[in-house]
Amino acid sequence: MDCNGYRLENHDQNLFPKPKVLVLEPPPVFIYHEEKLSQKFHFLKAWDSPLPLDQFLTTHAHSVQAILSHGSCPVTTNTIRLLPSLGLIVTTSAGLDQIDLQECRRRGVSVAYAGSLFSADVADIAVGLLIDALRKISAGNRYVTQGLWANNGDFSLGSKVRDWSLSCRKFYWAPEKKLLILNETSQLAGGRKVGIVGLGSIGLEVGKRLEPFGCNILYCSRNKKSSASYPYYSNVCELAANCEVLIICCELNDQTRHVINKEVLLALGKKGLIINVGRGAIIDEQEMVRCLMQGEIAGAGLDVFENEPHVPSELISLDNVVLSPHRAVHTEETLMASVDLVIGNLEAFFSNKPLLSPVLLDE
Amino acid sequence: MNQTGKEKNPNLKKISGIKMKSIGVLMTCPMHKYLEQQLETHFNLFKLWHCNSSITEFLKTHQGNTIRAVVGDTNIGADAELIASFPNLEIVASYSVGLDKIDLRKCEEKGIRVANTPDVLTDDVADLAIGLILGVLRRICASDEYVRIGKWKDADFGLATKFSGKSVGIVGLGRIGTAIAKRAEAFGCSISYFSRSQKPFANYKFYSNIIDLATSCQILIVACALTEETRHIINREVIDALGPKGILINIGRGAHVDETELVSALLEGRLGGAGLDVYENEPEVPEELLGLGNVVLQPHVGSDTVETSDAMADLVISNLKAHFSNKPLLTPVI
Numbered sequence: 001m002d003c004n005g006y007r008l009e010n011h012d013q014n015l016f017p018k019p020k021v022l023v024l025e026p027p028p029v030f031i032y033h034e035e036k037l038s039q040k041f042h043f044l045k046a047w048d049s050p051l052p053l054d055q056f057l058t059t060h061a062h063s064v065q066a067i068l069s070h071g072s073c074p075v076t077t078n079t080i081r082l083l084p085s086l087g088l089i090v091t092t093s094a095g096l097d098q099i100d101l102q103e104c105r106r107r108g109v110s111v112a113y114a115g116s117l118f119s120a121d122v123a124d125i126a127v128g129l130l131i132d133a134l135r136k137i138s139a140g141n142r143y144v145t146q147g148l149w150a151n152n153g154d155f156s157l158g159s160k161v162r163d164w165s166l167s168c169r170k171f172y173w174a175p176e177k178k179l180l181i182l183n184e185t186s187q188l189a190g191g192r193k194v195g196i197v198g199l200g201s202i203g204l205e206v207g208k209r210l211e212p213f214g215c216n217i218l219y220c221s222r223n224k225k226s227s228a229s230y231p232y233y234s235n236v237c238e239l240a241a242n243c244e245v246l247i248i249c250c251e252l253n254d255q256t257r258h259v260i261n262k263e264v265l266l267a268l269g270k271k272g273l274i275i276n277v278g279r280g281a282i283i284d285e286q287e288m289v290r291c292l293m294q295g296e297i298a299g300a301g302l303d304v305f306e307n308e309p310h311v312p313s314e315l316i317s318l319d320n321v322v323l324s325p326h327r328a329v330h331t332e333e334t335l336m337a338s339v340d341l342v343i344g345n346l347e348a349f350f351s352n353k354p355l356l357s358p359v360l361l362d363e
Numbered sequence: 364m365n366q367t368g369k370e371k372n373p374n375l376k377k378i379s380g381i382k383m384k385s386i387g388v389l390m391t392c393p394m395h396k397y398l399e400q401q402l403e404t405h406f407n408l409f410k411l412w413h414c415n416s417s418i419t420e421f422l423k424t425h426q427g428n429t430i431r432a433v434v435g436d437t438n439i440g441a442d443a444e445l446i447a448s449f450p451n452l453e454i455v456a457s458y459s460v461g462l463d464k465i466d467l468r469k470c471e472e473k474g475i476r477v478a479n480t481p482d483v484l485t486d487d488v489a490d491l492a493i494g495l496i497l498g499v500l501r502r503i504c505a506s507d508e509y510v511r512i513g514k515w516k517d518a519d520f521g522l523a524t525k526f527s528g529k530s531v532g533i534v535g536l537g538r539i540g541t542a543i544a545k546r547a548e549a550f551g552c553s554i555s556y557f558s559r560s561q562k563p564f565a566n567y568k569f570y571s572n573i574i575d576l577a578t579s580c581q582i583l584i585v586a587c588a589l590t591e592e593t594r595h596i597i598n599r600e601v602i603d604a605l606g607p608k609g610i611l612i613n614i615g616r617g618a619h620v621d622e623t624e625l626v627s628a629l630l631e632g633r634l635g636g637a638g639l640d641v642y643e644n645e646p647e648v649p650e651e652l653l654g655l656g657n658v659v660l661q662p663h664v665g666s667d668t669v670e671t672s673d674a675m676a677d678l679v680i681s682n683l684k685a686h687f688s689n690k691p692l693l694t695p696v697i
Contacts, residue, residue, distance in 0.1 A: 028519070120527035124550065128497030135487075135668070137494050137661065138507040144660040145653045149646040155662045160670040161490045169677050171693055178538075179482035179694060181674055190670075212545045213490060309515040316511050323510040324503060331501070331525040 018042040019350045021090075022061050024053070024079070027070035028330075029092050033339045040343055043068070057082040066090065066346060075099045080107060088349045092338050094118050094202075094329075095279065096359060097252045105361045112345040115357035116201040117337055118329040123205035125328040126247050126277045129301025130194075130210075132322045133273055134159045139319045162214030163192035163244065165271075191216040195243035197236055197260075198250025198278065199225050206247055218243050221250075236260065240267040245275065252279035260284065265291045272297045277328050280306040289314050292321060303328045383687055387429035389449070391439035392416060394458045398676035402434065405680060411439070418448050432456060432683055437616075437663070438645075440464025446473065454686045456679045459666075460484060460538075462696060463589035463616060470697055477697040478682035480675040481538060484666035489542035491665055492584055492614045495638025496547075498659040499610050500524045500582075505656040524635075527551050532580030534573065534596065535587025535615070536562050543584055555579060558587075577604035582612065589616035599624040602634050610636040610657075614665050617643040626651050629658060640665050 021041045023030075029037070037043070044064060049056045057079065065085050069075050071093035077100045080086060086109050089099055094114040104111055132138050135158040143155050169189070170182040181189040194210055196203040196219040207217040207230060217230040220239040224232045233239040236259055240246055246268055250256050260274070260283040268274065274297060276283055285306040291297045292315070299320035305311055308326055315321050329338075344356045388406040390399065402408045409430065414420040416439065430449040433441050436458040443466045446452060454476040455465055462479060470477050498504045502523040509520050531547045533540045533556040544554045544567060555568040557576040562569070570576040573596060577583055583605050587593050597611065597620040605611060611634060613620055622643045628634040629652065636657035642648050645663055652658050666675065682692050 032522070120551070121525055124497060124526045125501060125503070128494070128501055128503050131490055131494035132498065132503055132507075135491060135494055135664070137491075137498050137659065138504045140661045140664055141498070141504045141659050142508075144648055144662050147653075149648070149662040153646075155664055155667070157667050157669045157672060158664065160487055160668040162486050162670075164670040164674065169674055171678065171681060173693075179678075181483060209546075209549045212549050213493075214486060311510055311515070322503065323507050325506055325510050325515040325520045327506060327520055327523065330520070330522050332522045333525040335522060 019066070019346065020044055020061075020064055021346060022046065022057075022064045022067045022083070024067070024069065024075070025073045027068060027073065027092055029070070029335065029339050029342065032335060036339060037343065041346060053079070054082060066349060068092075068342065068346075069099065071095050071098060073098060077103045080104065080109065088112065088346075088355075090342055090345050090349075092342060094122075095251055097279070101359070101361060110349070110355060111359040111361065112349075112355045112357050113359050114329075114338060114341065117341055117357070118334060119201040119205045121331055121334050122202045122249070122277050122328040123209055125303055125324065126202075126206045126249065126275055126301075127209045129275050129277070129303065129322050129324065130245065130247070130273070131161060133275070133299045133301040133320065134161055136319070138322050160190070161192060162190040164189045190214055192245065193218060193243035194245045194247060195219065195233070195239040196230075197221075197239070197246060197248045197282075198256075199228055199230070200249065200251075202277070203247075203249040204228070206249060215245075222255075237264050237267050240264045240272070241269075243268070244271055245273045248274070248276040248278040248282050250278050250282065252281055256282050258282070258284045260288070262287045262291075265297055268297055270295060270298060273299045273301070275301040277303045280304040280308065285312065292318060383684070386431050386687055388432040388434060388683065389421075389430045391433065391435045391441075391445075394434075394436045395672045395676055397673055398434070398458060398679060401676055401680050405684065406432070418445055422448060427451075432686070434458060434679055434683075435464060437461055437464060441470070442466050443469050446470065446475065454478065454683065456682045456686075458675055458679055461588060461616065463618075467697060475697070476686055476692060476695065478679075478686075478692050478694050479696055480678045481694055483674040483678055484671050485538045485542050487668050487671045488539050488586075488614050488665040489546055491640060491661070492539075492543045492586070492612055492638075493546050495612050495614070495640065495659055495661070496582055496584075496610070497526055499612075499636045499638045499657060500526045500529075502656065504659050529553075529582055530555070530580040532556065532570075532576045532583045533567075534558075534576070534583065534585045534619075535593075536565055536567070537586065537588070539614070540584075540586035541565070543586060552582075573601055574604050577601045577609070580605075581608060582610050584612040585615040585619045587615055587619070589618055594618050595621045597621065597625070599628070602628045605634060607632055608635045610634070610638065612638045614640045617641040617645060622649060629655060 018041050022044045024046045046056050063085050066088040069091040080103045088110045090112045140155050172180045172182050174180050183189045192215050194215045199219040199221045219230050220233045220236050289312050301322040303324040348355050386406050389409045391411045427448050428451045431451050432454045434456050435441050441455045446469045457479045460479050460481045506520045528551045531552045531554050536556040536558045557570045557573045626649045638659045640661040685692050
C-alpha cells in the first residue's frame with residue numbers, strides 16, 4: 001500500500017496499464033504458465049464471456065491490437081474483420097493452418113509463431129516413434145508389465161533400424177578391427193531408406209538424428225533444398241516407392257491434405273512404416289487403418305489423428321502401431337521456452353520493435 | 364604352437380562336411396530357431412533343455428566325451444561344472460557378446476577356444492538404448508498406454524522431459540558405448556564417460572570416478588561388460604548422485620545394478636526414471652516397477668531383431684566351422 005492507501009499494484013496499473021491481449025480459447029500454455037503471462041499482459045478471455053464471440057468482440061475488444069492463439073484455435077476472417085485495431089496475432093504453435101493468413105496479409109496484420117522452437121522436440125518424438133515401432137518397445141513394455149515374459153517366454157523379434165534384409169551375409173574384418181557384414185555384391189549391408197515428407201526445420205532435424213543409426217535419408221518437399229545432400233523426389237508416391245519408412249514432417253495445407261493416400265501407402269509396401277508428426281489430415285486415416293489391418297503396410301507411429309482426441313478403435317487393437325496423444329512438443333523445457341517466446345514477441349510488438357519470430361507473409 | 368598352447372598338427376586334413384556332421388555340439392537352451400536349424404544341419408546337435416537343462420540328467424543318457432563344442436548364450440553359458448563334464452570340449456561359441464556366463468579362466472586352463480558375437484549386435488543394442496531414453500523421458504510408452512485405455516478423450520496427457528541437448532554419461536566406452544555416444548551426439552547431447560582407462564581417440568569428457576560421472580550427467584547408460592569389478596557398479600551412491608531428475612538406462616547386465624536400491628530410489632523419487640532391458644534374475648522383474656509411469660521395461664531384447672539374430676547365428680556357425688577346419692576363428696576371445 002502507498003501512503004494514500006492505494007494498492008501499489010493498482011496504482012501502477014493506472015499509470016502503466018498492461019497491454020490488452022485477446023484470447024479466444026484457453027491456450028495450453030495457460031494451464032501451466034497463465035500467471036507468468038498475466039504479470040505482463042491483460043488478457044481478454046472471449047470464452048469466459050456469456051456473449052457470443054461476435055458480440056464479445058464488438059463490445060469488449062474493439063481496441064484490441066493483439067491476439068494470442070494456439071494450434072487448434074481458429075482465427076477466422078470474420079474475427080479479424082471485427083477487430084479494426086488488430087496489429088498482431090501470436091500463436092504458440094509452429095503450424096499456421098488455423099489462422100486466415102490471407103486476411104492478415106490483406107489487413108497488414110503481423111503474425112508471430114513458434115518458428116523452429118519445437119523442431120528438436122518433434123524430431124525426437126519422430127525418432128522415438130520409429131525406434132518403438134521397429135523394435136516394439138511399447139509392445140515389449142506391455143509384455144513385461146502384463147507378466148507375459150515369465151509365463152510365455154521370449155518376446156517376438158523386432159526389426160533392425162539399419163536393416164540387413166539379406167539372403168547372403170558375408171563377414172568381413174575392416175582395417176579398424178571391426179567385423180562388418182557385406183551383402184551379395186560385397187557392399188556394406190543395410191541402410192534402411194527413410195523418406196522424409198517435408199524437409200523444413202523439423203525434417204532436417206529428423207534426418208540429422210537418423211544418420212548415425214545407419215539410415216539413408218531421402219526426401220520430398222515443395223522445392224528441392226539446395227543445402228540438403230539427401231536425394232530428392234518431386235512427388236510423395238515416388239518417394240514412398242523408394243523407401244521403407246515415411247516420416248511426415250510437413251505442414252497441413254490444401255496441397256498436403258490427404259496427400260498420403262491409398263496409392264502412396266501401397267507404394268510404401270508391406271515392409272513399410274509410416275510415422276506422422278505433422279497433422280492427422282495429411283494422411284487418409286481410413287485408408288491407412290485399412291492398410292494396417294490388411295498388412296499392406298507393416299506398422300505406424302502416430303502423434304496426430306484426423307479427429308483428435310478420437311483414435312480409430314482398429315488402431316487400439318494393433319501391436320504394430322505406436323500411439324501418441326499429440327504431444328510432440330509437450331516438454332517442460334519447450335513449454336517454458338514457448339512462453340518466453342510469446343512474451344518476447346508481444347513485448348516487441350508493443351514497444352514497436354521487430355518481432356522475434358515473425359511469419360513471412362509476403363510469399 | 365597356436366594361441367591355446369596346443370601343438371597344431373600340420374598333417375591334419377581339412378575336415379569334410381560329412382565328418383563335421385558327426386561332431387557333437389551341445390546347445391544349452393533355445394536361443395533362435397534359425398541357429399538351431401543350422402546347427403542341426405551341420406553338426407550332431409544335442410539340446411540340453413531336452414534334459415531339463417541339467418548336465419547331470421544329460422550325462423545319464425549321453426556320453427560326456429561326445430561333446431566337442433558348446434553353444435551357450437546369456438542364460439546358460441559354460442561354467443566350471445559344464446566344462447568339467449565334457450572332457451573333449453574344444454570350443455565354446457557364445458550366441459552373445461557378453462562373456463559373464465563363461466568360466467574364461469577354466470577355458471584358458473584347459474585350452475578350450477572361446478568365440479562370441481561382437482560388432483554384429485552393436486547397432487541393435489545402441490538403438491535400444493536411445494529408444495529407452497526416449498521412451499522414458501518423452502513418456503512414449505506411458506502415453507501409448509494412455510491412448511489405448513481411452514484416457515485421451517477425457518484429458519490431455521501432460522508434460523514430458525526434453526531429450527535433445529541433455530547430458531549423457533556412458534559407463535563403458537566400448538563398441539556399444541561408442542555407438543550410443545554417436546547417436547546421442549546427433550541429438551545435441553553432451554557426452555561423458557567412465558571407463559577402466561581413458562580412450563585416447565574418444566573426444567568425450569572422461570571421468571575416472573563413476574560418482575563424478577553420475578553427478579555430472581542427467582542420463583546414465585550402463586554399457587560395460589559384467590565382471591567382478593562391475594558387479595553392482597550402480598549402487599545407492601551412484602543412484603543418489605544421478606538424482607531425482609536423472610534417469611538410468613541399463614542395456615548391460617542386470618547384475619550391474621543393485622536392483623533393490625534401484626527400486627527403492629524409484630519409489631521414493633530419489634531417481635527420476637529408468638529404462639531397463641536386463642534384470643538380476645530374468646525373467647523375474649521386481650513387481651514394484653510394473654506400475655511406474657517413469658519406467659520402461661524390456662524383456663532382454665537388446666539384440667533381438669530378425670536381422671541381428673540371423674547374423675549372430677551365422678557367426679556362431681562360421682566360428683565352429685572354422686575351428687573344426689583348423690582355420691582361424693572369426694571372432695576369438697580365447
